[in-house]
Amino acid sequence: MENVLIPAEDALMALRRDWLETLDSERRLADHTINAYERDTRQFLQFLCRHVARPVRLSDIDALRPADIRAYLAFRRKGGAEARTLGRDLAGIRSFLRWLEKRGLANAAGVRAMRAPKQPKSLPKPLNAEDALALSRADSQLAEEPWIAARNAAVFCLLYGCGLRISEALGLTPADFAGAPQSLRITGKGSKTRIVPLLPAALAAVNDYIRLVPYHLEPEGPLFLGARGKKLQSAIIQREMQAMRGALGLSDKATPHALRHSFATHLLAAGGDLRTIQELLGHASLSTTQVYTGVDTGRLLEIYDRAHPRK
Structure with a gap:
């Protein structure tokens, strides 16, 4: 040695x-x-x-x-x-x-008395828009049961379309979608409540799942169910995403949480401001949201070059 x-x-x-x-x-x-x-x-x-x-x-x-x-x-x-x-x-x-x-x-x-050197924060690894959209479609899913394929697509669509954490998506109830709402009231970390817009595509994906699910859904019970009719567990969605990575040729960085990262990154790239993205994600501090400025620096520089009066 x-x-x-x-x-x-x-x-x-x-x-x-x-x-x-x-x-x-x-x-x-x-x-x-x-x-x-x-x-x-x-x-x-x-x-x-x-x-x-x-x-x-x-x-x-x-x-x-x-x-x-x-x-x-x-x-x-x-x-x-x-x-x-x-x-x-x-x-x-x-x-x-x-x-x-x-x-x-x-x-x-x-x-x-010595502290370990401060470790650099790892930046989020977002998916590109094409891959995120593919994951959100029922016809891209690998599940043989149509209702399970629709379920997976609806969950992925909520993660990407609304920026939800997986626990937040799986905590939704059928009552949250009663009357074709245009927004969702989400209770996130620290019991902090926020309102997020519900895209028509996400609402349609959820309604497709509700139409196909073979089990009775209680209005205040869990919206998303597993194959045996019990509340869907996050590990199942993690496993479904792992299978989709192989099918779509995605990297190992493509996780359910990466869809939330993609939501924030793509909004920023389209000109969204950090304060709004902070509210949509439910971050308590703007500094947590600012990590996304490191993901899309090229886009920020493009906006700066186009908009700064001294360009």
């Missing part, structure tokens, strides 16, 4: 070997995790050797300060390491120092 020379004293290296063996024999961590921790601590000790200008001693580990850890992370970042890599580096160092501390051999206060 240690093919690269580490300029540290034998006593420290022996302790490090014991720690790595403990990760394997007692904690039973995966091999790739142990290998990563070995590499991370090796790189840290090599850096520390240059930092103290001599072979590393156990006393050097005991005397580590947050500034020393920050210097190492800065060194790694300068070498091109990203936030996720730095976070893993810190996890390996922290594990080793805590192991030493439990044996009364070192003080891990310095590394405990």
Whole structure:
């Protein structure tokens, strides 16, 4: 495991070997995790050797300060390491120092005081409009039962056409669609209520499902039912989407929640303002909605170039 020379004293290296063996024999961590921790601590000790200008001693580990850890992370970042890599580096160092501390051999206060580097937020992965529309059509569904195909299409249509969370769509009742409404009252996270427009295509998809479903639907009961007549579970829709990915050649990023992302992204691309999209999505904070500005930067720049008076 240690093919690269580490300029540290034998006593420290022996302790490090014991720690790595403990990760394997007692904690039973995966091999790739142990290998990563070995590499991370090796790189840290090599850096520390240059930092103290001599072979590393156990006393050097005991005397580590947050500034020393920050210097190492800065060194790694300068070498091109990203936030996720730095976070893993810190996890390996922290594990080793805590192991030493439990044996009364070192003080891990310095590394405990360090916070992991802030991880970048992953941007939503929207579908293109053609794929989103295909998922919303009953004739695209794979289900053999016409009513189940209509059900899946109606759910997907509500996710994309109204920007609903899957739990919100599955929480709807037949009463919500009585009298051909033009909007839906949705209760989302934190019991926050919002009004979302109901597109004619989404209403038609729901009505097609209601016409075909073989079970009696109670007005205040669940609208969407499973094959055995019980309330439809989100796992079933997740599974149906997985099958559709293969049939339509979609990426692994095509999930039910991606349809909600697509709703927001396509509205923004068409000139929708963030405040309105925030209300439609039911986000408590505008900062949550602003992630979509990173998805469609090209469109924003196009609008800026066309509209700014100093262009």
